[in-house]
Amino acid sequence: MISRIRNFIRLTHASRITRRYFVTNGFDGALTMLGLNMGFYYQGEIDADVALGACFATAVALMMSGLSSAYISETAERRKELGDLEHAMVEDMEESDHGDAARLVPYLIALVNGLSPFLISLLIISPLWLSINGIDLPLHPIEAALILSFIMIFLLGLYSSRISGQFWLWTGIRALIVAMITSWIIWLVR
Amino acid sequence: MELVKRLLLDVLKPHSPNPLEFARNLASLSEGYEVRLVVEEMDEKTESIILEISAHDIDYDLVSEKIKEMGGSIHSIDEVEVVNAPAGE
Numbered sequence: 710m711i712s713r714i715r716n717f718i719r720l721t722h723a724s725r726i727t728r729r730y731f732v733t734n735g736f737d738g739a740l741t742m743l744g745l746n747m748g749f750y751y752q753g754e755i756d757a758d759v760a761l762g763a764c765f766a767t768a769v770a771l772m773m774s775g776l777s778s779a780y781i782s783e784t785a786e787r788r789k790e791l792g793d794l795e796h797a798m799v800e801d802m803e804e805s806d807h808g809d810a811a812r813l814v815p816y817l818i819a820l821v822n823g824l825s826p827f828l829i830s831l832l833i834i835s836p837l838w839l840s841i842n843g844i845d846l847p848l849h850p851i852e853a854a855l856i857l858s859f860i861m862i863f864l865l866g867l868y869s870s871r872i873s874g875q876f877w878l879w880t881g882i883r884a885l886i887v888a889m890i891t892s893w894i895i896w897l898v899r
Numbered sequence: 900m901e902l903v904k905r906l907l908l909d910v911l912k913p914h915s916p917n918p919l920e921f922a923r924n925l926a927s928l929s930e931g932y933e934v935r936l937v938v939e940e941m942d943e944k945t946e947s948i949i950l951e952i953s954a955h956d957i958d959y960d961l962v963s964e965k966i967k968e969m970g971g972s973i974h975s976i977d978e979v980e981v982v983n984a985p986a987g988e
Contacts, residue, residue, distance in 0.1 A: 720915050794913055797944035798972060805970040807913065 714817070717810035721787065723818060725872075730822040732869050734775045736884070738826025739865060740891055741767060742833040743858035747892055750851050751899040757850050761837040764854075768830035776823030783815035829865075833857045862888045900984055903957040907978035908950040912971035914941075918948065921969060928965055931955050949977075 718724050745764055749755040791811040795802050802808050836846055836853035846853050866884025870877040912921060922936040935951040952962060963973055 807970045
């Protein structure tokens with residue numbers, strides 16, 4: 710089964726798009742959590758369970774948005790590619806690996822697109838959850854979540870250097886600059 | 900007992916899998932399969948290839964099924980070599 714999935718990914722060149730979706734939607738998740746926690750931080754006196762509820766609901770919404778949008782767009786894209794190939798081959802290709810790939814790959818890409826912001830968000834809001842469950846942290850949970858947001862954004866920037874082939878430290882710092890600009894805008898309008 | 904020793908097939912296939920993977924997948928069908936692939940013509944989305952398969956006894960149904968699975972289509976069987984081997988070989 711794993712080798713068949715690998716074959717489908719190779720046939721459709723899906724690894725490039727899944728890597729891209731992982732970074733872009735993961736970045737969406739991390740920046741959204743940064744924005745939410747910045748808001749809570751400036752509000753002050755926000756209970757950790759209220760913050761956790763809002764962050765978790767947002768993470769679920771991001772996951773559903775990622776799953777559905779990628780599935781819809783990728784299904785359309787793969788069906789069109791298969792149709793073009795069938796036209797060129799003058800043959801029905803539903804039973805071939807290309808037909809199977811056109812059906813399966815949209816699920817795979819949707820899964821990456823949906824899970825990437827969700828899992829990254831869960832990691833970022835983990836200090837809120839730990840705090841609610843009685844685990845003492847050296848920092849205020851919202852401050853810890855903010856630091857985790859910056860770390861995740863930096864790491865996503867590092868990972869993007871694998872796609873672009875640019876210097877890893879530069880891509881990491883560039884992502885951090887975006888996070889800082891976002892924080893600065895929130896600070897301005899607080 | 901008739902054994903199919905060699906087949907020469909004219910096949911139309913998509914670019915993916917590439918000729919190396921295509922030939923490798925066919926050779927992996929059974930031990931002793933030798934595959935020679937020549938790309939005759941390339942279009943935007945497809946390529947015409949000539950496939951030469953040699954083995955002790957080629958299972959044509961298996962070969963055609965594998966070609967179909969990889970998205971290819973056999974246009975014609977251009978050459979065949981069959982021997983009548985003594986029973987038990």
